[in-house]
Amino acid sequence: xxxxxxxxxRGEIAxxxxxxxxxxxxxxxxxxxxxxxxxLHVRKADEAYPLGAAAASESYLNIPKILDVARRSxxxxxxxxxxxxxxxxxxxxxxADAGVKFIGPTAAAMQxxxxxxxxxxxxxxxxxxxxxxxxxxxxxxDEAEQVAARIxxxxxxxxxxxxxxxxxxxxxxxxxxxxSLEAARSEAERSFGDSEVYIEKAIVNPRHIEVQVLADxxxxxxxxxxxxxxxxxxxxxxxxxxxxxxxxxxxRRRMGEVAVRVAKAAAYTNAGTVExxxxxxxxxxxLEMNTRLQVxxxxxxxxxxxxxxxxxxxxxAGEKLxxxxxxxxxxxxxxxxxxxxxxxxxxxxxxxxxxxLLLGPSGPGVRIDSGMYEGWTVPIDYDPLxxxxxxxxxxxxxAIAHLTRALNEYFVGGIKTNxxxxxxxxxxxxxxxxxxxxxxxxxxxxxNEANPADSRSAEVAAIAAAMFAALGSATAGSSAxxxxxxxxxxxxxxxxxxxxxxQR
Amino acid sequence: xxxxxxxxxxxxxxxxxxANGRWSCLIDGREIEVDxxxxxxxxxxxxxxxxxxxxxxxxVANEFHVWVGSAxxxxxxxxxxxxxxxxxxxxxxxxxxxxAPMPGKVVRLLVREGDQVEAGAGVAVVEAMKxxxxxxxxxxxxxxxxxxxxxxxxxxxxxxxxVE
Numbered sequence: 001x002x003x004x005x006x007x008x009x010r011g012e013i014a015x016x017x018x019x020x021x022x023x024x025x026x027x028x029x030x031x032x033x034x035x036x037x038x039x040l041h042v043r044k045a046d047e048a049y050p051l052g053a054a055a056a057s058e059s060y061l062n063i064p065k066i067l068d069v070a071r072r073s074x075x076x077x078x079x080x081x082x083x084x085x086x087x088x089x090x091x092x093x094x095x096a097d098a099g100v101k102f103i104g105p106t107a108a109a110m111q112x113x114x115x116x117x118x119x120x121x122x123x124x125x126x127x128x129x130x131x132x133x134x135x136x137x138x139x140x141x142d143e144a145e146q147v148a149a150r151i152x153x154x155x156x157x158x159x160x161x162x163x164x165x166x167x168x169x170x171x172x173x174x175x176x177x178x179x180s181l182e183a184a185r186s187e188a189e190r191s192f193g194d195s196e197v198y199i200e201k202a203i204v205n206p207r208h209i210e211v212q213v214l215a216d217x218x219x220x221x222x223x224x225x226x227x228x229x230x231x232x233x234x235x236x237x238x239x240x241x242x243x244x245x246x247x248x249x250x251x252r253r254r255m256g257e258v259a260v261r262v263a264k265a266a267a268y269t270n271a272g273t274v275e276x277x278x279x280x281x282x283x284x285x286x287l288e289m290n291t292r293l294q295v296x297x298x299x300x301x302x303x304x305x306x307x308x309x310x311x312x313x314x315x316x317a318g319e320k321l322x323x324x325x326x327x328x329x330x331x332x333x334x335x336x337x338x339x340x341x342x343x344x345x346x347x348x349x350x351x352x353x354x355x356x357l358l359l360g361p362s363g364p365g366v367r368i369d370s371g372m373y374e375g376w377t378v379p380i381d382y383d384p385l386x387x388x389x390x391x392x393x394x395x396x397x398x399a400i401a402h403l404t405r406a407l408n409e410y411f412v413g414g415i416k417t418n419x420x421x422x423x424x425x426x427x428x429x430x431x432x433x434x435x436x437x438x439x440x441x442x443x444x445x446x447x448n449e450a451n452p453a454d455s456r457s458a459e460v461a462a463i464a465a466a467m468f469a470a471l472g473s474a475t476a477g478s479s480a481x482x483x484x485x486x487x488x489x490x491x492x493x494x495x496x497x498x499x500x501x502x503q504r
Numbered sequence: 505x506x507x508x509x510x511x512x513x514x515x516x517x518x519x520x521x522x523a524n525g526r527w528s529c530l531i532d533g534r535e536i537e538v539d540x541x542x543x544x545x546x547x548x549x550x551x552x553x554x555x556x557x558x559x560x561x562x563x564v565a566n567e568f569h570v571w572v573g574s575a576x577x578x579x580x581x582x583x584x585x586x587x588x589x590x591x592x593x594x595x596x597x598x599x600x601x602x603x604a605p606m607p608g609k610v611v612r613l614l615v616r617e618g619d620q621v622e623a624g625a626g627v628a629v630v631e632a633m634k635x636x637x638x639x640x641x642x643x644x645x646x647x648x649x650x651x652x653x654x655x656x657x658x659x660x661x662x663x664x665x666x667v668e
Binding site: 346349350353354359380381382383407408413423457462463465467468470 | 505507509511512514516518520522529531536538540542545546547548550552557559560561562563564568570571572573574575577579580581583605606607608609632633635637660
């Protein structure tokens with residue numbers, strides 16, 4: 001087993017991996033950028049190495065700097081977390097070349113999954129179900145009409161070189177096909193210098209369900225059930241749960257076996273996730289493979305009883321999986337809320353700043369993976385994910401009850417968070433009935449749910465506000481002083497401004 | 505002690521006094537039985553009659569919020585004796601400071617000094633965490649001063665501009 005691991009990440013995931021290292025008796029070295037000196041992962045680490053400026057290219061994405069730290073620290077392995085360098089094949093290869101074990105798949109497996117067309121070819125050979133359509137660009141309107149008629153409307157036109165929604169058109173009926181095809185082609189040409197457009201069946205408001213896989217370096221691959229990730233905002237996951245409320249044992253086995261085939265086709269090792277789109281008839285289609293530990297891995301841990309980071313480290317150290325597929329048992333239900341520093345009352349804009357008060361939930365059925373602490377200033381430079389709050393219980397209803405109660409205990413003062421959004425989601429009748437799809441959150445947010453506080457609470461607030469003033473709560477006193485200082489500063493600005501004006 | 509308290513725009517007048525470890529409380533002239541313990545800074549355990557509440561206070565820049573459970577209230581507390589002069593600040597004709605609601609970088613100024621702006625019109629764009637946030641004017645008026653330049657780093661509460 002490794003004696004020292006370098007964690008090339010920050011925030012809650014760096015803390016999560018660090019904890020696993022300490023549980024396994026492994027020393028944890030971390031890296032940090034200038035604005036992260038006071039971060040939790042640095043506080044908890046055994047060794048900490050500065051990388052430099054806040055910009056990711058100067059710090060957490062800088063391969064030479066990180067490999068230099070690996071060499072200086074004597075770490076035998078690097079855990080990349082998620083994001084940053086976690087899915088960077090060049091980095092995985094550079095680690096291998098430097099003789100440091102990358103805790104994740106090989107560069108070759110990453111490359112097989114990274115390119116859209118190559119992934120599709122590999123998967124076609126392995127007989128993996130895709131969204132029906134063409135695997136090459138369509139040459140003429142005639143051909144497009146034939147394909148669309150065969151797979152059935154609505155269809156999606158997609159730029160072969162595409163990404164980010166550019167060169168994409170949803171076509172509801174054959175009458176719209178000609179103009180949409182022309183528009184998609186010219187947009188693809190303008191955006192990517194390549195007008196190739198292919199056709200896929202459009203799956204309207206699908207579910208997004210993914211399967212966790214784990215593969216050791218001795219040819220053993222298992223699936224660890226699925227996660228329902230349909231609650232998204234701007235293609236960013238907000239809440240995930242396991243198991244999916246619509247997946248039964250048979251569907252789980254079929255999806256799991258496909259996921260294992262995907263992993264094996266790419267000679268995949270370590271932890272990975274195979275993502276599927278699921279339509280209304282519960283048909284599932286391969287979307288892509290994420291070649292890293294996912295943000296939402298805790299929900300799988302809670303229903304399998306496994307520690308995925310421990311297993312990642314063991315696999316990287318060359319150990320065999322300590323169980324077979326038959327040994328994987330799912331139990332209970334878990335739901336994760338991603339706590340972001342963003343303002344629900346201001347279109348979910350980021351809300352960095354100083355955390356003046358932090359009250360964390362505790363008690364039964366609650367897990368918190370957090371990277372924040374009271375007094376810490378959330379930097380403006382990175383992703384706004386602060387923490388993950390996970391509720392679990394014997395079934396979905398109990399998990400929701402634990403989570404709802406925990407959300408009411410959770411208080412983050414000084415910055416805005418999306419905690420109120422989760423209260424809304426958890427009491428929504430469609431959510432409770434598990435009627436979920438990728439359009440759920442947009443529909444919920446469109447309904448402007450006014451939540452008028454009762455006059456009784458307003459009176460309580462009035463008494464409390466006066467009481468805080470009467471008791472001269474330490475912070476209240478100091479911020480009152482700050483305020484008067486700020487006021488006098490701007491007063492003097494005003495005075496000097498008016499003096500200047502008087503002199504004109 | 506007398507306090508003028510505004511909660512989400514609604515005014516209350518409180519008279520709070522402590523004698524022999526017990527509070528007496530009049531709210532708009534009505535007597536209420538209150539008991540309070542400051543559990544830690546910013547956290548108050550409040551009893552009104554036998555109903556118990558955990559109340560949190562939150563100050564960011566020049567905003568003061570009181571949380572009763574998970575409901576948030578915008579609060580303003582004035583001691584009518586010492587702060588009489590500040591009542592004018594509520595006057596809509598008075599100049600208003602436009603402050604950065606969060607730390608970030610000013611990426612664009614949308615107005616110049618002397619410009620006329622409507623209430624809700626964008627004044628500056630501040631970027632934080634890779635997102636751009638338009639800071640709006642709270643009132644209709646003239647941009648009297650702009651206190652930051654483009655690409656300046658700002659903290660929450662920093663004054664960006666003054667609209668008169």
